[in-house]
Structures are given as C-alpha cells and as structure tokens.
Amino acid sequence: MHISHLHVFPQIHSPYYFYYSLILKIQTQETRKNPPVRLVRLALRHFRNYPALSLEPAPGFNYLFGPNGAGKTNLLEAIHFLTRLRSFRRASRRGMIEEGQLGMYLRGEFRREEGAAAGVTLEAAVQDHERKYRVNGKEEGDLLSYLDQVHTAVFFPESLQIVKEGPALRRAFFDRALAAENPAHLAAAREYNRLLAERNRLLKGGANSDILAVWDRRFLKSAARIVARRQRYLGSLRGHLALLECSLASALGRRIEVEYTAEGTGLSGETWEHLAGGEEDPEAAAEAVLAQSAARAAAEERRRGVTQWGPHLDDFRIRLGTRRARDAASQGEQRLLTLALVMAAAGSFRAARGEEPIILLDDLSSELDERCRGDVLGHLAATGAQVFITSTEAPGSRAGGAGAGRFHIEKGILSAR
Numbered sequence: 570m571h572i573s574h575l576h577v578f579p580q581i582h583s584p585y586y587f588y589y590s591l592i593l594k595i596q597t598q599e600t601r602k603n604p605p606v607r608l609v610r611l612a613l614r615h616f617r618n619y620p621a622l623s624l625e626p627a628p629g630f631n632y633l634f635g636p637n638g639a640g641k642t643n644l645l646e647a648i649h650f651l652t653r654l655r656s657f658r659r660a661s662r663r664g665m666i667e668e669g670q671l672g673m674y675l676r677g678e679f680r681r682e683e684g685a686a687a688g689v690t691l692e693a694a695v696q697d698h699e700r701k702y703r704v705n706g707k708e709e710g711d712l713l714s715y716l717d718q719v720h721t722a723v724f725f726p727e728s729l730q731i732v733k734e735g736p737a738l739r740r741a742f743f744d745r746a747l748a749a750e751n752p753a754h755l756a757a758a759r760e761y762n763r764l765l766a767e768r769n770r771l772l773k774g775g776a777n778s779d780i781l782a783v784w785d786r787r788f789l790k791s792a793a794r795i796v797a798r799r800q801r802y803l804g805s806l807r808g809h810l811a812l813l814e815c816s817l818a819s820a821l822g823r824r825i826e827v828e829y830t831a832e833g834t835g836l837s838g839e840t841w842e843h844l845a846g847g848e849e850d851p852e853a854a855a856e857a858v859l860a861q862s863a864a865r866a867a868a869e870e871r872r873r874g875v876t877q878w879g880p881h882l883d884d885f886r887i888r889l890g891t892r893r894a895r896d897a898a899s900q901g902e903q904r905l906l907t908l909a910l911v912m913a914a915a916g917s918f919r920a921a922r923g924e925e926p927i928i929l930l931d932d933l934s935s936e937l938d939e940r941c942r943g944d945v946l947g948h949l950a951a952t953g954a955q956v957f958i959t960s961t962e963a964p965g966s967r968a969g970g971a972g973a974g975r976f977h978i979e980k981g982i983l984s985a986r
C-alpha cells in the first residue's frame with residue numbers, strides 16, 4: 570500500500586512540473602555558474618544513535634525511512650552539522666555525541682558533478698571542549714571559510730516557529746539565509762552587536778551627549794547597513810516567493826507577503842517601504858529613517874539606559890493575504906508558509922551564488938497534505954538539487970524517479986533498499 574506516496578514522483582503527479590522546469594531552467598541557465606554540490610559519501614562515528622555509519626547517497630532524491638526513534642532526524646542533523654556547524658534542533662555539540670562516548674567524528678565528501686574531481690571533503694571532530702574542523706584534510710581555523718564550502722537548507726517540524734513565535738527567531742532565520750548568500754553580513758552583524766553593547770554601556774553609565782553623539786555616528790551607519798541589507802534581501806526573496814506562488818500559495822489561496830518592520834520605533838512596514846523605497850542608495854535612506862528614530866527615542870533612552878531602536882529590535886512581518894500569519898494562519902497554513910520561505914531562501918541562494926543548497930526535509934509527509942507535498946517535490950526535482958527526505962513510511966517504488974536513494978533505518982542501522 571504505497572499508493573499515497575506515488576505523488577512524490579513529480580514528473581507524473583505534479584501538474585506544475587513543466588511550468589517549474591521551464592522557469593527554473595531559464596533561471597538557472599542565467600545564474601548557475603557551478604553544477605549543484607552533492608554529498609557523495611558520509612561517514613559518522615559516535616554521532617547520536619550511530620556508533621558507526623557509512624552512507625552513499627544518490628545525487629537526486631534520497632528517502633530515509635523507518636520507525637519512530639530510528640535515527641532519521643539524527644541523520645539529517647549530522648549532514649546539517651557537518652555543513653553548518655550547528656544543529657537545527659538547537660542541540661549542543663555535546664548532546665550530539667553518542668551516549669557514553671567522549672567524542673564524535675563526521676566526514677562528508679561532496680562533489681560538484683558525479684565522478685568529477687571538483688569537490689570538497691569536510692571533517693568535524695568534537696571531543697570534550699575541543700573541536701577540529703577540516704577542509705580537504707587541512708585544519709580550518711576560519712569558521713566563515715569552512716561554512717562557505719557547502720550550503721544546506723532545512724525544513725523540520727519545529728521550523729514553523731518562524732511564523733508563530735516572536736521576532737528573534739525570524740531575525741535569526743532571515744539573517745542566516747542572508748549571510749549564506751553574503752558572508753559579509755555576518756561580519757556586519759557582529760560589528761553591530763559590538764557597537765550596540767558599547768552604546769548600552771554608555772547609556773547606562775549616563776554618558777554625556779557629546780560622547781554619545783560621536784558614538785552614534787558609527788552606530789547609525791552600522792545599523793543602516795544591516796537594515797538596508799535585510800530590505801534588499803527581502804526584495805530578492807519576494808521574487809522567489811512569487812515563483813512558488815503557483816503551488817504553495819495556491820494551496821493557501823492567498824498571496825504571501827513579507828515586509829520589514831521596525832516596531833521598536835513605531836515605524837510600520839509601509840512607512841519603511843515609503844521612506845526607503847525608490848531611493849538610489851538604500852543605506853542612506855535607512856540611515857535617514859533611523860536618525861529620525863534615534864531622535865524620537867533619545868529622551869526615553871536616557872531614562873531607561875538602553876537602546877530603543879535598531880535592527881536588533883526589528884521584525885519581519887509575514888502576511889497571508891491581508892492578515893498577519895502569526896495571528897490568523899492555521900497550523901497547516903503556517904507550515905506551508907514556512908516551507909515556502911525555506912524554498913524561496915534556497916531559490917534566492919541559487920540566484921545569488923549560482924548553486925543549489927542541499928535540501929533537508931524532515932517528516933514532510935506528516936507535515937503537508939499530498940498535493941502540497943507533490944508540488945514541493947516537483948519544484949525540487951526541477952531545481953536538480955540533492956534532497957534528503959525522512960518519513961516513517963517507505964516511499965513508493967517510483968518515488969523520486971529512477972536512481973533515487975532509498976534507505977531503511979532502524980535503531981541506528983542503515984540498509985539500502
């Protein structure tokens with residue numbers, strides 16, 4: 570009884586397949602400089618419930634199936650950790666080490682093309698408080714350089730917190746996606762946080778306004794850079810959301826909108842768009858807006874001794890049609906929205922960097938209804954990305970097309986099927 574899984578064979582079951590492949594072909598021809606990166610070999614030692622594991626995934630779709638607690642999510646987490654150096658479950662490094670063991674080791678061989686020499690090998694070894702990361706056998710001290718080797722995009726059940734929860738998670742999601750495309754954003758965010766901490770220290774200590782004014786010039790510039798980058802990124806994301814609209818959004822029946830809001834200073838999204846839109850230099854425009862916020866907040870800041878405006882307080886408002894998704898979207902709609910955002914971010918990454926991120930989808934079947942699942946997988950098949958999908962049920966015999974990987978997992982033991 571695998572009929573319910575036949576839809577995951579997109580060529581036949583997604584009416585959008587041809588549409589997608591056409592648009593994506595045009596898009597990727599324009600932008601793709603590199604063939605997609607694929608994981609060709611993964612080895613794990615003492616990672617969660619895997620004492621030892623070796624996996625040779627297929628270049629396209631890979632299905633990981635097995636009962637609850639088998640180790641399916643753990644495997645996605647391993648790929649994510651190896652490439653992003655953090656768990657998407659927000660687990661500590663120590664928590665990922667197999668119980669009773671002192672350390673873990675992960676190794677992945679990635680290739681740009683099947684059989685081609687161009688590729689990269691990543692290794693991560695963690696023991697107690699020590700950790701070593703290697704790129705092509707050489708220890709890499711610069712984490713940013715390590716992180717820029719291979720990119721992954723992940724959707725897992727708790728991802729929908731992006732829509733549902735407070736602004737901190739949304740800022741983290743969008744900032745991370747932005748930094749994947751443009752690593753300079755990370756450095757800019759670090760600088761901003763440093764300046765913010767210093768500004769707060771000055772405010773708290775009651776520093777005189779001359780000192781603060783000198784400081785504020787740098788702070789304002791740094792804040793404006795972040796705001797402008799985020800705005801620009803949203804512009805790119807909107808284009809990719811529109812591409813997805815024919816499937817995911819049609820299931821939702823309404824347009825997905827994301828706008829930047831500066832709630833800390835009472836500036837609505839429209840005000841931002843109005844003030845920042847149409848300007849030639851978005852950074853200068855953001856600076857002008859932020860300077861107004863700063864002037865308005867000055868008295869209160871002195872009273873409270875803490876910064877009252879800036880990108881660390883801003884939010885990304887996600888709307889479905891005219892309603893705010895956080896308040897009005899159903900559980901299922903929130904899932905679709907989140908998935909649309911993850912897919913759009915992957916599309917934006919592809920356009921910016923000219924290559925596909927590896928896609929990790931945890932528990933997609935319990936998260937989405939059949940039609941949406943078919944559409945999502947159809948979309949992914951058209952991008953040519955390598956995809957890992959977990960499910961408690963075995964995929965249908967034609968799922969993912971010829972050459973798809975099918976791996977059964979039980980109690981941390983994996984067998985190809």
Ligand SMILES: Nc1ncnc2c1ncn2[C@@H]1O[C@H](COP(=O)(O)OP(=O)(O)OP(=O)(O)O)[C@@H](O)[C@H]1O
Pocket residue numbers: 616617618619635636637638639640641642643644664665666667668961
């Ligand atoms: N550090 C660890 N050492 C050993 N085993 C661990 C460790 N962390 C988690 N596990 C085990 O891994 C298993 C969970 O694996 P995982 O979350 O990958 O399951 P799953 O196959 O995704 O299940 P589900 O279908 O319920 O989502 C549990 O049995 C858990 O006890």
Ligand SMILES: [Mg+2]
Pocket residue numbers: 641642643931932
């Ligand atoms: Mg799981």
